[in-house]
Amino acid sequence: MLEVQKLVKQFTVRGAVSVNAINDVSFSVNAGEFFTLLGPSGCGKTTTLRCVAGLERPQAGKISLRSNIVFDSANRIYVVPNHRNIGMVFQSYAIWPHLNVFNNVAFPLRAAGRWDAKTIASKVAWALELVGLAGFSERPATQLSGGQQQRVALARALVKEPDLLLLDEPLSNLDAKLRERMRSELKRLQRELGITTVYVTHDQVESIHMSDRIAVMNRGRVLQIGKPYDVYERPTSQFVADFMGTTNLINGVLRKAVNGPTVEFVDTKLGLLQCSFSCAFSEGATVLISVRPENIKFAPENESASVNIVAGRIKERSAWQGMADYAIDVGGIELRMRAAVNGNAFASIDPVRLHLIPDKCVVVSTDKGERSYESAATL
Numbered sequence: 001m002l003e004v005q006k007l008v009k010q011f012t013v014r015g016a017v018s019v020n021a022i023n024d025v026s027f028s029v030n031a032g033e034f035f036t037l038l039g040p041s042g043c044g045k046t047t048t049l050r051c052v053a054g055l056e057r058p059q060a061g062k063i064s065l066r067s068n069i070v071f072d073s074a075n076r077i078y079v080v081p082n083h084r085n086i087g088m089v090f091q092s093y094a095i096w097p098h099l100n101v102f103n104n105v106a107f108p109l110r111a112a113g114r115w116d117a118k119t120i121a122s123k124v125a126w127a128l129e130l131v132g133l134a135g136f137s138e139r140p141a142t143q144l145s146g147g148q149q150q151r152v153a154l155a156r157a158l159v160k161e162p163d164l165l166l167l168d169e170p171l172s173n174l175d176a177k178l179r180e181r182m183r184s185e186l187k188r189l190q191r192e193l194g195i196t197t198v199y200v201t202h203d204q205v206e207s208i209h210m211s212d213r214i215a216v217m218n219r220g221r222v223l224q225i226g227k228p229y230d231v232y233e234r235p236t237s238q239f240v241a242d243f244m245g246t247t248n249l250i251n252g253v254l255r256k257a258v259n260g261p262t263v264e265f266v267d268t269k270l271g272l273l274q275c276s277f278s279c280a281f282s283e284g285a286t287v288l289i290s291v292r293p294e295n296i297k298f299a300p301e302n303e304s305a306s307v308n309i310v311a312g313r314i315k316e317r318s319a320w321q322g323m324a325d326y327a328i329d330v331g332g333i334e335l336r337m338r339a340a341v342n343g344n345a346f347a348s349i350d351p352v353r354l355h356l357i358p359d360k361c362v363v364v365s366t367d368k369g370e371r372s373y374e375s376a377a378t379l
């Protein structure tokens with residue numbers, strides 16, 4: 001449905017300094033898919049979206065939409081935004097303050113000049129109904145709450161029934177409760193309409209709840225693409241492991257080369273740890289082992305497994321809503337651990353024995369060797 005290949009976009013600041021906003025960005029989005037660009041501020045999410053919409057011209061790369069090429073630097077093809085049939089909600093909503101709700105939503109229809117007033121009225125009514133704003137037509141844009149403005153922007157993006165919907169952090173201006181509600185409403189709407197969507201956020205929890213697939217970006221590059229759970233559970237780099245949620249990163253060295261997905265021992269300060277690999281590494285490589293707090297368990301006294309058992313002392317503990325968080329010192333390394341708890345009945349035995357589940361001890365590259373991968377589980 002959408003193919004983005006090797007996009008490069010540089011900006012020139014004050015005629016001199018060149019900013020590499022995105023560098024070699026590639027991904028493809030299937031029809032009906034909810035695809036998310038996730039990454040920290042300044043990593044190039046908005047730039048990527050604006051290139052897809054045709055609001056920026058990349059220096060290099062190719063974009064095709066429904067098998068039609070809309071941009072190709074090599075062949076000097078550039079299709080203007082209003083011929084791409086894309087709906088976009090901007091990071092700031094960008095609704096017109098001097099227009100009422102109806103006229104805001106009708107704006108793209110009038111600009112296209114293809115419909116009579118009666119058709120425009122029925123299309124606007126359809127879009128407003130869709131976002132739960134039926135009856136708000138006459139309301140001036142300045143008299144809307146943040147959540148209502150967000151709905152107007154969404155109705156305006158949907159009113160032309162676009163092939164592709166681009167959403168740039170549409171929920172970031174809303175308070176936490178409303179954001180949660182809008183998150184599920186948006187997802188329901190997207191499913192009902194079956195509209196192919198590229199969503200931008202820096203919030204990893206939001207991306208996990210909403211997306212079919214995620215592309216994690218950093219410094220203008222796509223580091224990993226995969227289903228939310230796969231990217232969370234099987235990161236391939238330090239950056240992705242860390243950005244997707246709390247994790248423990250343990251330094252390690254490989255005694256022998258690894259040629260692809262497998263289980264192998266890694267030399268660490270905690271001894272030899274059995275770990276799971278998603279990709280290849282050479283002998284002697286310095287790596288990091290990422291193990292999430294919920295994948296470390298207390299080993300029972302009669303635990304027969306001898307692999308990946310370490311001893312430590314509890315330094316801190318706290319409990320909330322049935323989950324306890326621990327900071328445990330293991331040979332000078334602090335491990336974070338998370339476990340279900342009944343009330344505040346913490347583990348009281350100290351020192352403790354921990355089991356680091358081998359399958360969940362995932363070997364990732366350090367950020368120095370930043371590379372780009374499809375998540376192994378999606379290959």
Ligand SMILES: Nc1ncnc2c1ncn2[C@@H]1O[C@H](COP(=O)(O)OP(=O)(O)OP(=O)(O)O)[C@@H](O)[C@H]1O
Pocket residue numbers: 011012013019020021022039040041042043044045046047048091202
């Ligand atoms: N018009 C511009 N001129 C110069 N530099 C720009 C311009 N637009 C973006 N940049 C730079 O390009 C990089 C990527 O910016 P972009 O807006 O795509 O990031 P983002 O991921 O959307 O960030 P945020 O989460 O803060 O919105 C940043 O370093 C930014 O300063």
Ligand SMILES: [Mg+2]
Pocket residue numbers: 045046047091168
């Ligand atoms: Mg942005």
